[in-house]
Amino acid sequence: MRYSLASVLLNAVSGQSRWSPAWRSPEPAAHYDVVIVGGGGHGLATAHYLAKHHNVGRIAVLEKGYVGSGNVGRNTTIIRSNYLLPGNTAFYELSLKLWEGLEQDINFNAMVSQRGVLNLCHTDGQRDAYVRRGNAMRLNGVDAELLDADQVRAFVPFFNFDNARFPIKGGLLQKRGGTVRHDAVAWGYARAADRRGVDIIQHCEVTGLRIDKGVVTGVETTKGFIGAGKVALAGAGHSSRLAAMAGMRLPIESHVLQAFVSEALKPMIDTVVTFGAGHFYVSQSDKGGLVFGGDIDGYNSYAQRGNLPVVEDVMESAMALWPALGRVRLLRSWGGVMDMSMDGSPIIDKMPVDNLYLNAGWCYGGFKATPGSGFCFAHLIATDQPHAVADRLRLDRFAHGALIDEKGVGAQPNLH
Amino acid sequence: MSGFRLARGGRVDRSARLDFSFDGQRLQGFAGDSLASALLANGVDLVGRSFKYHRPRGLFGAGAEEPNALVTLGTGDRTEPNIRATTVELSAQLQATSQNRWPSLSFDMMGINNVLSDVLAAGFYYKTFMWPAALWEKLYEPLIRRAAGLGKAANLPDPDRYEQANLFCDLLVIGSGPAGLNAALAAGRAGARVIVCEDDFVFGGRLVSEQYEIGKAPASQWLAACLAELAALPSVRMMARATVFGVYDTGNYGVVQRLVPEGVVPEPLHARQCLWRIVARQSLLASGAIERPMVFAGNDRPGVMLGSAVRTYLNRYGVAAGKSLVVHCSHDEGWTTAFEARAAGIEACVVETRDTVHADLIAKAHQLAVRVVLGGRIIATSGSQGLTRVTIETDRYQEHIECDGVAVSNGWNPTLHLTCHHNNKPVWDGRRDCFVPQHLPPGMRIAGAVTGAFSLKEALAQGWHEGAAAAEDCGFTAGAFEARPCSDDPQEGRSVWSVAGKGKAFIDLQHDVTSDDVALAHREGYRSVEHLKRYTTLGMGTDQGKTSNVTGLAVMAGLCGTSIAEVGTTVFRPPYTPVAIGALAGAHRDGHFRPTRLSAAHQWAVEQGAVFVETGLWLRAQYFPQTGETHWRETVDREVLAVRSGVGLCDVSTLGKIEVQGRDAAAFLDFVYSNLISTLPVGRTRYGLMLREDGFVMDDGTVARLGEQHFLVSTTTAQAVLVMNHLDFCHQVHHPEWDVRMVSVTERWTQLAIAGPQSRALLQRALGQAVDLSDESMPYLACRELTLAEGLTARLFRVSFSGELAYELAVPADFGDAVVWHLAQVGRDFGLTPYGTEAMGVMRIEKGHVAGNELNGTTTARDLGLEKMMSRKKDFIGRVMALRPALVADDRPQLVGFRPVDPDARITAGAHFLPLGKPATIDHDQGYMTSVAYSPHCGCLIGLGLLQHGPQRIGEQVRAYDALRGLDTVVDIVSPVFVDPKGERLHG
Amino acid sequence: MRLPCPYCGERDSREFTYRGDATLTRPAVESEMADYVYQRDNPLGWHKEYWLHTVCRTWLAVERDTRTHALGPVSIARCERVGS
Known part of the structure; x- marks a missing residue:
């Protein structure tokens, strides 16, 4: 329906009895034209756009857990396209444009809320860097505004302006940035892809790739072998393990990123803000919980949990920026496993094995990229050519030196 | 008004009356009450409104599990929303307010949601509000946001203090019920360092809520003796009001202790709460269990309460939950509730879902005049905002029973949350009818009800054995367990997951998730436990589903036709109960957010009227305004001109300083710098460029050779720590065989730049004639160690960042203050001008020296015009990677200078370069301006920037485009060196 | 998390700085440099990794399970390199 x-309304008067499953639960077929490994946001979006825009035959999404059990369901729900470097800005802007029309496209309210993303700066050097970034955005046709300290104060008057260790000097605002209800993205794409005939197979873990003379022919799974014309890997967090099945190493380390939510409160803040003098960002969900994020824990980890020093660090930044949070209480913390790439930017590319495609390395920024990533990955899978806005997100950029290093910290993933 | 205080009983101090208020109503309680027990004693039934439907809600539990009774404590900047009334220790003048209602608790306009509840089923918002798209942010979302949320925070700075502190122990006991206390005794007597953390404000766990006997005497006697002994044991620390909220790696536990009861203002300078980081070799989780409710139609009406809570109010607080109680149970525990209530003079009726129970129960009910309905269930409740009657049903009949309270008992859920914090999932134990921990975090043991063993006897025995075993594992010898007779026997029962009836039957009371919502999730395919949780929001409230999770997934299992074991459970995450962010942040707020580093010459700068700027953790003098100067630029221009024409003094102590010594020191520096260092003669200094292994510039600075095997390396302020770590890595990992040692001496030396044509004359006078400062003895880039008056060691470097004749004088930091005052004193005759980082920045831009804005981690030596510094005679860190094709491509932007064609025009750092006459699009982007300053020398703004083919385009023009500021300025491309391009001034 | 420093004993992770895979050796051959700088095994399970104890300035090679954060043997990187 x-x-x-x-x-x-119809269901309200009929005891909610007319709803049907949001997506089917089919048994896997023996062969698909495209098998997408990973039923998270990116994998499901890829399936949706493949089915919608490309005529590639039968498509399956294989998910080792339940739909959306990866990072699409454990992030801080922020969307934005305020990127500096060629290779990123246009890609994330495509993604933001897709967010803007997403709900009508997939007939699912994911609560895309363009309430603005404000990056605060605390030094002149930081402001210069934001100006450079904002101008790169404007040259790309992306909205960006520079706020001075007074404008920031008018925007978020309850922040610490008068007694701060690192005074707020201004900020870079992208009004079109905002938040999206994360689970709804996974469910909405799953439902939309399912409606277009994609088989979404949950609790089906890929345990190996069958490769014959340099060509991938299918996947070994916990539900048996599934033949495939093309295999697309979208298992962020575990990309290195998937690549290892093809005998490859990747420029990626897996790290844990914690996120936090407070108890539900009446509206306190109606925008997304990042603190520039520490690792901290905050927004408030429609349900009322303040959602916080910070830095990755900083060591290789596949455990979906972190440690106390980062919890403290995030909350210290929270108090430094917004001293009213002292009596707000932290309700829940959780951890997601990130593909931290060596330059902090993602990879959408063909692999050296024929018919094998890779979507990986999203660091802690994969959620906002979901529509763009799915769109460009679908394009690559269907046409064997990179989409124009993703043509720098290549695997060989590391060897060639064409890095996309927004933070300028080099080949050390825990610093990105 | 159903609850009331009994004439006697309970552990409250009836001689200590406490006044408090709820929604402005003045009420009284006793010391030892919780806010909840005091409210109940005052007959307050209605304490809150539910999250979604705004239905009236009363007290449901008596502890951390409470889903309903969330109140706001305090007013003004001490407002604290969403506090569970059940865990608040009553204090004098406590002000509590109900929340999530308008205009009042008893008449809530948002109750309209309840009427619309058929529309507002689980997940309804995913299916609508999509048209027209523009209305989401403008209309729908603001409405939803206003309706959602529970309490309202003050949004004013928290006026209270918090602390963070560390504790270490052999055994951390979590929970002070019978199991926890016996464990503490076993380990404490053995001599182990034991910490007992109790969430509640009294010790004892269920011992204070039940009518238990130990050793044929009331358990309170055993409890008192036990607490007295533990208090006397020197190695045992008892911590009440201390919540263990998280289990982290290698025996780290996060604990928040409330140093004053919630709602109480701490004494001046005292902290409100403390975050304890407890490091324990072993831990024992003895957290007990939380009773499981019954799901039946109308089960959310105020007056419906957990049976265990009814007993807590009765036995601990001397408060009756009502005058007439119906106990709806599937377990023997419910009968205990009825018997104890009856013994206190309360009418009681047991509606037992089982058809048969032990004959003793029937007999005792008969004896106490407790009515019994076997094979019965409640199918409806009624009352306006409280409870007046229930409708029960058996296989044979229906009946209304008048009552003002319902106690529900449906078995127990072990409080195993902390066992899940390492992602271990509990497993379903069919025999015990509950989830029990299977795998535990390393070092953790469990005892008592959390194991699924619900008897007092087992709790005492397990507690002792686990406490003793933990002590033994830590190398102590523990005594043997002495069993004592105890009052209770294993309780029998058979859980009932949902009772058919008409009307909404709530599973998650706080989030208004009903059994119909679970059915809807099932129908729509959201069947995995995580989907169930996320789709219906079951268990996502402030109580994190302590009374609802297991029931919700049991209902789902029923719908799926599978077992609870197959459906499984979600994993609990930290914190166990919500933790104040202030407590986690401790003292790290406002000016204390991060440490402030001050140079030894800081006080001198303060007295010169400096304006300071944050540079990493350092505070540095930015400029020194003088009376009459109205704008910082005026000050900075004066400082720059003074240095260029006379002499200035600048504190450069914050730059990193690293001593490098050893036979292989020169080879080592050749390895870590891109240019040759080993050829540097003793007594000379050289500019050095350091790359990362990926070929990008990491840092720059100077290297001074103080001896054949002794170098002093300087780094930028920003990179000092990273460079030190990098050098240690390069030595210890890449070349451990080299004889080289290094140490950071940044804080050990105060370093002062004396710059300007008069610098030599000033220094000569300040250091005395014995020091030969002539060009022959101390040429440009010379360095030397000096012995000043009274044996003071100093180092003098003839280096210059400003481009003028300049020196840097380093003295041990202890003498930094004295030396800077001495120089200032001597400098009076020379018109010595203190200058700050702004003037320094202007002069380095005038000289085309790169700094932080250019060394941004994405530039190569070639980009910065420093290709000559890439030695071809040796290997060094970053050499190979710097030569990758994309990094030596022709079109990479390279450093040049810029000045506006119109000298009055404004240019800005962060502007992008566009060719003249081309549209402002990314296709025409040719680079960006890195640094801009007003040059008094040039009389206009000047800039450094990175431009494609820049060095070949000197003499051309481009646009400096800053759309953010609405600027689009034509600039001349010029050499990056604006002042003294031949470097004549350097040589004085 | 607490890490055992061979010199200083068990210390809180706040005293340490992390630096990734400790099985890599800086290659002498230029063609292997890009792999050294960028490619990682990134194993699920035991991982040998560098940590700097910033207090005593010793780079350590720590074995740690990336699934559970359990710690294995810890050695002093300098000794290991010289020994090999």
Whole structure:
């Protein structure tokens, strides 16, 4: 049943009895034209756009857990396209444009809320860097505004302006940035892809790739062998393990990133803010919880949990920026496993094995990229050519030196 | 008004009356009450409104599990929302307010949601509000946001203090019930360092809530003796009001202790709460269990309460939950509730879901005049905002029973949250009818009800054995367990997951998730436990589903036709209960957010009226305004001109300083710098460039050779720590065989730049004639160690960042203050001008020296015009990677200078370069301006920037485009050296 | 998390700085440099990795399980390199 006010009302008077499963639970077929490994945001978005825009035959998404059990369901829900470097800005802007039309496209309210993303700066050097970035955005046709300290104060008057260790000097604002209800993205793409005939197979872990004379022919799974014309890897967090099945190493380390939510409160802040003098960002969900994030824990980890020093670090920044948070209480913390790439930017590329494709290295920024990543990965899988806005997100850029290093910290993933 | 205080009983101090208020109503309680027990004693039924439907809600539990009774404590900047009334220790003048209602708790306009509840089923918002798209942010979302949320925070700075502190122990006991206390006794007597953390404000766990007997005497006697002994044991530390909220790696536990009861203002300078980081070799989780509710129609009406909570209010607080109680149970525990209530004079009726129970229970019920309905269930409740009657049903009949309270008992869920913090999932134990921990975090043991063993006897025995075993593992010898007779026997029962009836049957009371919502999730395919949770929001409230999770997934299992074991459970994450962010942050706020580093010459700068700027953790003098100067630029221009024409003094102590010594020191420096260092003669200094292994510039600085095997390396302020770590890595990992040692001496030396044509004359006078400063003895880039008056060691370097004749004088930091005052004193005759980082920045831009804005981690030596510094005679860190094709490509932007064609025009750092006459799009982007300053020498703004083919385009023009500031300025491309391009001034 | 420094004993992770895979050796051959700088095994399970104890300035090679954060043997990087 199509989602609409009418269908909601109809079900209200019929005991919610007319709804059907959001997506089917099929058994895997023996062969698909495209098998996507990973039923998270990127894998499901890829399936949706493949089915919608490209005529590639039968498609399956294989998910080792439940749909959305990876990072799409454990992030801080921020979307934005405020990137500096060629290779990133246009890509993330495509993604933001897709967010803007997403709900009508997939007939699922993911609560895309363009409430603005404000990056604060605390030194002249930081402001110069933001100006450079904002101008790169404007040259790319992306919205960006520079705020001085007074404008920031008018925007978020409750921050610490008068007694701060690192005074706020201004900020870079992208009004079109914002937040999205993360789980709804996974479910919405799953439902939309399913409607277009994609088989979404949960609890089906890929244990190996079958490669014959340099050509991938299918995947070994916990539900048996599944033949495939093309295999697309979208298992961020575990990309290195998937690549190892093809005998490859990647320029990626897996790290844990913690995130936090407070108890539900009446509205306190209606934008997304990043602190520039520490690792901290905050927004408030529609349910009322303040959502916080900070730095990665900083050591290789596949455990979906972190440690106390980062918890303290994030909360110290929270108090430094917004001293009213002292009596707000932390409700839950969790950890996600990130593909931290060596230059902090992602990879959407073909692999050296024929018919094998890779979508990886999203660091802690994969959520906002979900639509763009799916769109460009679908394009690559269907056409064997990179999409124009993703043509720098290549595997060989490390060897060639064409790095996309927004932070300028080099080949040390825990610093990105 | 159903609850009331009994004439006697309970552990409250009836001689100590406490006044408090709820929604402005003045009420009284006793010392030892919780806010909840005091409210109940005052007959307050209605304490809150639910999250979604705004239904009236009353007290449901008596502890951390409470889903309903969330109140706001305090007012003004001490407002604290969402506090569970059940865990608040009542204090005098406590002000509590209900929340999530308007205009009042008893009449809540948002109750309209309850009428619309058929529309507002689980996940309804995913299916609508999509048209028209523009209305989401403008209309729908603001409405939803206003309706959502529970309490309202003050959004004013928290006026209270918090602390962070560390503790270490052999055994951390979590929970002070019978199991925890016996464990502490076993380990404490053995001599182990034991910490007992109790969430509650009294010790004892269920011992203070039940009518237990130990050793044929009331358990309170055993408890008192036990606490007295533990208090006397020197190695045992008892911590009440201390919540262990998280289990982290290698025996680290996060604990928040409330140093004053919630709602109480701490004494001046005292902290409100403390974050204890406890490091324990072993831990024992003895956290007990939380009773499981029954799900039946109308089960959310105020007056419906957990049976264990009814007993807590009765036995611990001397408060009756009502005058007439219906106990709806599937376990023997419910009968205990009825018997104890009856013994206190309360009417009681047991509606037992089982058809048969032990004959003793029937007999005792008969004896106490407790009515019994076997094979019964409640199918409806009624009352306006409280409870007046329930409708029960058996296989044979229906009946209304008048009552003002319902106690539900449906078995127990072990409080195993902390066992999950390392991602271990509990497993379903069919025999015990509950989830029990299977794998534990390293070093953790469990005892008592958390193991699924719900009897007092087992708790005492397990507690002792685990406490003793933990002590033994830590090398102590523990005594043997002495069993004592105890009052209780294993309780029997058979959990009932949901009771059919008409009307909403709530599983998650706080989030208004009903059994119908679970059915809807099932119908729509959200069947995995995580989907169930996320789709319906079951268990995502402030209580994190302590009373609802297991029931929710049991209902789902029923719908799926599978077992609870197969459905499994979600994993609990930290914190166990919500933790104040202030406590986690401790003292790190406002000016104390991070340490402030001050140079030894700081006080001198303060007295010169300096304006300071944050540079990493350092505070540095930015400029020194003088009376009459109205704008910082005026000050900076004066400072620059003074240095260029006379002499200035600048504190450069914050730059990193690293001593490098050893036979292989020169070879080592050749390895870590891109240019040759080993050819540097003793007594000379050289500019050095350091790359990262990926070929990009990491840092720059100077290397002074103080002896054949003795170098002093300087780094930028920003990179000092990273460079030191890098050098240690290069030595210890890449070339451990080299004889080289290094140490950071940044803080050990105060370093002062004396710059300007008069610098030599000033220094000569300040250091005395014995020091030969002539060009022959101390030429440009010379360095030397000096012995000053009274044996003071100093180092003198003839280096210059300003481009003028200049020196840097380093003295041990202890003498930094004295020396800077001495120089200032001597400098009076020379018009010595203190200058700050702004003037320094202007002069380095005038000289085309790169700094932080150019060394941004994405530039190569070639980009910065420093290709000559890439030695071809040796290997060094970053050499190979710097030569990758994309890094030597022709079109990489390279450093040049810029000045506006119109000298009055404004240019800005961060502007991008566009060719003249081309549209402002990314296709025409040719680079960016890195640094801009006003040059008094040039009389206009000047800039450094990175431009494609820059060095070949000197003499051409480009646009400096700063769309953010609305600037689009035509600039001349010029040499990056604006002042003294031949370097004549350097040589004085 | 606490790490055992062979010199200083068990210390909180706040005293340490992390630096990744400790099985890599800086190659003498130029063609292997890009792999050395960028490519990682990134194993699920035991991982040998560099940590600097910033207090005593010793680079350590720590074996740690990336699934559980359990610690294995810890050695002094300098001794290991010289020995090999």
